[in-house]
Amino acid sequence: xxxxxxxxxxxxxxxxxRLGVSLGINLLPADGKxxxxxxxxxxxxxxxxxxxxxxxxTRAQVRQALEARLQDMQQNGPTPDVLTFAxxxxxxxxxxxxxxxDDTLRLRDKYFPKAKVSVLSNSTMILRPAVFEALKRxxxxxxxxxxxxxxxxxxxxRPTGHYDLxxxxxxxxxxxxxxxxxxxxxxxxxxxxxxxxxxxxxxxxVKDIAPQEVMVYTIDRETPDPSLTKATHAELxxxxxxxxxxxxxxxxxx
Numbered sequence: 001x002x003x004x005x006x007x008x009x010x011x012x013x014x015x016x017x018r019l020g021v022s023l024g025i026n027l028l029p030a031d032g033k034x035x036x037x038x039x040x041x042x043x044x045x046x047x048x049x050x051x052x053x054x055x056x057x058t059r060a061q062v063r064q065a066l067e068a069r070l071q072d073m074q075q076n077g078p079t080p081d082v083l084t085f086a087x088x089x090x091x092x093x094x095x096x097x098x099x100x101x102d103d104t105l106r107l108r109d110k111y112f113p114k115a116k117v118s119v120l121s122n123s124t125m126i127l128r129p130a131v132f133e134a135l136k137r138x139x140x141x142x143x144x145x146x147x148x149x150x151x152x153x154x155x156x157x158r159p160t161g162h163y164d165l166x167x168x169x170x171x172x173x174x175x176x177x178x179x180x181x182x183x184x185x186x187x188x189x190x191x192x193x194x195x196x197x198x199x200x201x202x203x204x205x206v207k208d209i210a211p212q213e214v215m216v217y218t219i220d221r222e223t224p225d226p227s228l229t230k231a232t233h234a235e236l237x238x239x240x241x242x243x244x245x246x247x248x249x250x251x252x253x254x
Contacts, residue, residue, distance in 0.1 A: 003045030003224060005032065006087045009057040010065045013073075017253040018215055019082045019118060019140070023073070025066065025104065026087025027094035029054040035089030036124040038158040040225040041186060044088050047160065049224070052088075059096040063103045070111040080112055082140070085119040092125040098134040105137060116140055120182070124163065126171045141179045142215065143172055147193050148205045155191055172209045181206050182215040185231040185239060194235045199242070207246050214243050217253035230254075 008030035016022040028034045032052025033044050044050065057065075066083075073080060083104060085091040094100070101117070108115055118140035125131045126143070135141045146157060150165060172179060183202065185194050193199070206214060216239055218231040236252050243250040 003050070004043050004221065005050060006030070006044075008054075008087065009062045010069045011087070013078060013080055016082070016084065017220065018217070018251060019084060019116075021078055021081045022084045022118075023069065023080045023082070024087060025062065025083060025085045025091075025100075027057060027062065027085065027091045027097060027100065028052070028088040029056060030088075033088045034093055035122070036093060036160050037090070037122045038160055040156055040158065040188075041184065041219055041223045041228055043221040043223070045224045047089075050088070056094050056096075059099050059103065062096070062100050063107070066104065067107055067111075070107055074111050080115045082116045082118050083108055083112075085117075085121075090122050090124065091119060092121050092128075092131045092135075098130045101134040101137055118142055120144075122157070123168050123172065124159065124161075127164075127167060132171065132174075136175065136178060141175065142182050143179050143211075144183070145169075145172070145181050145202070145206070145209075146183050147198050148201050149193075149198055152191060152193060152198065156188075156193075169205055169209065172211075175211075177210050177212050179209070179211045180213045180215060181209060181211045182217070184217055184219070185236060186219050187229045187231065188225070189227050194231050194239070199239055203242055203246065206243065206248065211248070213249045213251060214240075215251050215253070216240050216243065220253070 008026040011024040029052035033050040116139035
């Protein structure tokens with residue numbers, strides 16, 4: 001099984017299907033995965049296969065590494081479209097996350113003021129006030145919501161602790177549109193969330209959240225569960241068209 005473990009605290013830049021030239025900021029250890037989900041489609045593999053031995057990077061380490069990389073990019077290129085918090089798990093679990101967001105915004109303004117700051121989050125930590133307020137300050141607050149079916153969430157996203165779907169959805173509404181809902185669709189032998197039985201309640205919830213944008217995508221890299229397959233272009237297009245018909249902006253990545 002081939003999986004990706006990213007360097008820390010800075011990696012890339014890489015070309016993102018959804019965001020363009022993206023400089024990655026990884027707030028998790030460089031030798032393993034720390035996540036509140038254990039998704040069967042995660043490109044970083046299962047949590048149990050990548051237990052880290054190194055500590056989380058500190059605020060100072062992230063700030064210093066980010067500034068050095070931005071200085072290099074300013075002199076030698078390329079120009080980033082976005083600074084993206086992603087990597088080996090859930091970035092918002094780092095206790096320095098709110099302060100690191102402040103540092104990143106300041107450094108972005110200094111070196112590449114046209115670049116966006118994005119956070120890819122599984123939404124599990126948004127009930128924490130400091131995380132919620134920090135996400136309100138970034139340009140692209142990208143929050144995962146693959147489904148509103150708890151059986152699917154338990155089988156596919158596999159939360160590692162207590163997961164209150166309704167509380168998370170209600171908190172997503174409190175962003176008052178300052179969020180992007182990101183949802184993956186795919187096929188598997190035991191579950192397939194491209195059917196109306198999944199899409200209909202998901203779409204109604206997304207409409208209630210009223211995000212600035214919806215990102216619909218499918219598997220791009222090898223998954224730890226090899227039985228999973230990509231949703232087709234036609235399936236993704238059909239879902240996206242329904243989102244747009246509901247009056248929401250929708251981006252599709254095949």
